[in-house]
Amino acid sequence: MTMLYGVMAGFAEGPERALISDFAGDKYRGTAFGWYHLMTGVAAIPAGLIFGLVWQWQGAELAFRYAGLLALCAALGMHLWAWPVHSRRRA
Template identity: 40%
Template sequence: MFLYALTSFGFAYFHSLNWFILLFALYGISYAIIQGNQRAYVSDLSSDEIRGTALGTFHTVVGLISLPSSLIAGYLWQINPKITFIYGGIVAFISGAVFYMLYLINYK
């Protein structure tokens, strides 16, 4: 999540083609890491009997949350595209901090 936040802030503040190519590659890497880890985490938290239900519920919630998040991003984009990336970076940073705190609570 912190790599995604860094990438979002980069898109907000750097505007050259070289930075765009680098940031786009970092975005792809962070997206792949986040997606794989989220599914694995849900699988680890669920028992064998309900693993399919847990993954289905996870993807349903992600799908339902995608609509309001896309509406917020579209509204911010109309105001200023830079604000959209700053908002995404802030939310990603907060998410990373929350997950890190949960990690410290559960595994220390």
């Protein structure tokens, strides 16, 4: 399971950084990456705590289902909110 997570994280990291690079202008690209890594780090602390608490109280299966549901909601939110407008018109 850990190897699968590592592979998935490896596939996700490149597109995340490309998306940041596309949205940030040349002048603010470094700042955008700084904010991205700050927010990722800050969000990881409560995410890990909540995941651990759900695992402790309800078991591993529910913890992973909850994490998967949150990831799906985040992906849907990213698609609806942050996707470039010109990409929506072509589809």
